[in-house]
Amino acid sequence: MVKVMKEIRMVDLVGQYQKIQEEINKSIENVILSSAFINGPEVQLFSKELGKYMDCKHTIPCANGTDALQVALMALDLHPGDEIITPGFSFIASLEVIALLGLTPVLVDVDPETFNIAPERIEKAITSKTRAIIPVHLFGQCSDMEPIMALAKRHNLYVIEDAAQSMGSIYSFNDGRLKRAGTIGDIGCTSFFPTKNLGCYGDGGALMTNNDELAEKIFSIVNHGAKIKYYHERVGVNSRLDSLQAAILRVKLKHIEEYILARQDAARRYDEFLKDTNGIKIPVRSSFSTHVFHQYTVILEEIDRKEFAGYLSSKGIPTMVYYPVPLHLQEAYRYLGYARGDFYHAEYLCDHVISLPMHTELEKDQQEYITDSIIECLNNPSR
Numbered sequence: 001m002v003k004v005m006k007e008i009r010m011v012d013l014v015g016q017y018q019k020i021q022e023e024i025n026k027s028i029e030n031v032i033l034s035s036a037f038i039n040g041p042e043v044q045l046f047s048k049e050l051g052k053y054m055d056c057k058h059t060i061p062c063a064n065g066t067d068a069l070q071v072a073l074m075a076l077d078l079h080p081g082d083e084i085i086t087p088g089f090s091f092i093a094s095l096e097v098i099a100l101l102g103l104t105p106v107l108v109d110v111d112p113e114t115f116n117i118a119p120e121r122i123e124k125a126i127t128s129k130t131r132a133i134i135p136v137h138l139f140g141q142c143s144d145m146e147p148i149m150a151l152a153k154r155h156n157l158y159v160i161e162d163a164a165q166s167m168g169s170i171y172s173f174n175d176g177r178l179k180r181a182g183t184i185g186d187i188g189c190t191s192f193f194p195t196k197n198l199g200c201y202g203d204g205g206a207l208m209t210n211n212d213e214l215a216e217k218i219f220s221i222v223n224h225g226a227k228i229k230y231y232h233e234r235v236g237v238n239s240r241l242d243s244l245q246a247a248i249l250r251v252k253l254k255h256i257e258e259y260i261l262a263r264q265d266a267a268r269r270y271d272e273f274l275k276d277t278n279g280i281k282i283p284v285r286s287s288f289s290t291h292v293f294h295q296y297t298v299i300l301e302e303i304d305r306k307e308f309a310g311y312l313s314s315k316g317i318p319t320m321v322y323y324p325v326p327l328h329l330q331e332a333y334r335y336l337g338y339a340r341g342d343f344y345h346a347e348y349l350c351d352h353v354i355s356l357p358m359h360t361e362l363e364k365d366q367q368e369y370i371t372d373s374i375i376e377c378l379n380n381p382s383r
């Protein structure tokens with residue numbers, strides 16, 4: 001009998017769930033039977049286990065990754081007019097929370113190879129008002145943290161890492177020290193959105209820090225600004241990780257290394273099939289970071305992206321564009337005064353990148369079919 005290829009999806013959360021179904025269902029049932037829905041033991045246990053995995057002193061769960069970034073900024077006692085630097089090619093969250101808190105976002109261009117914030121461009125954007133840098137570890141690879149931490153120290157700036165897409169990725173310092181994404185700066189933020197590398201079945205997030213004083217502030221901020229119930233020492237928010245989500249995350253955290261390997265294997269297979277194909281640039285691995293492939297994002301150097309996506313779609317292959325518009329050209333942030341032409345690489349990437357299906361359940365025959373279709377598309381002048 002001929003083996004029928006599974007339907008190709010951008011992500012396959014059902015396939016992943018089916019392999020751990022019993023354990024997940026039992027965990028969910030236990031939470032319901034205990035009715036410890038808010039800040040129950042599962043939340044405390046997950047927080048401890050995550051801290052151990054990350055090798056980080058304090059992990060503070062919260063409601064989602066965007067909240068984590070907002071709370072991180074709130075913990076730094078910043079003032080209106082303070083400038084915060086973040087990359088121009090990214091998801092909106094880092095820019096959004098800076099603006100929301102009345103701080104001044106300063107965008108900088110990214111490195112065209114790694115898609116991450118370029119340290120030398122950060123330095124040029126620093127003024128007397130700069131207070132913090134939010135590097136985003138995009139698509140699964142760490143930004144170049146050693147030079148970023150060095151210039152932050154020189155200019156007395158905080159560093160908040162956005163590690164939402166790079167859970168488990170490892171940065172290596174020149175002296176051989178290794179640290180996980182999110183544990184290098186003053187505060188690290190991550191998201192457990194379902195499609196993230198460590199995802200739950202709803203919203204979730206966490207902050208990480210090795211600084212006791214910041215940890216204490218963060219604990220209080222996510223909890224209405226109170227360390228002791230009904231005694232509010234600062235303006236806070238209500239941002240909690242749900243106990244059901246914590247229970248699910250405890251099961252999935254046990255599998256994270258296996259999930260990372262599955263993504264890396266899938267990326268290697270794509271590389272292998274695509275490396276000699278003209279007109280398509282496969283992801284570059286930086287020397288200082290492992291890549292956990294939240295996305296497998298290629299650059300289309302010649303072919304029109306719409307045509308490419310349309311061709312693959314006609315073959316039953318989904319693709320996505322992360323991200324179609326650079327942050328400096330987003331409608332809501334026009335007031336910042338940026339214009340087209342300000343960030344060459346961010347603009348080029350927004351016009352030319354496309355992400356292929358990438359998840360833990362991707363199979364070799366699916367990838368062969370995807371890459372055969374890509375090569376067919378690129379070689380077909382009459383497309």
Ligand SMILES: *Cc1c(COP(=O)(O)O)cnc(C)c1O
Pocket residue numbers: 064065066067090091093094136162164165190191192193203204205
């Ligand atoms: C997903 C994501 C966030 C936000 O996480 P949510 O949990 O969806 O709020 C922030 N930054 C980046 C880079 C992300 O990919």
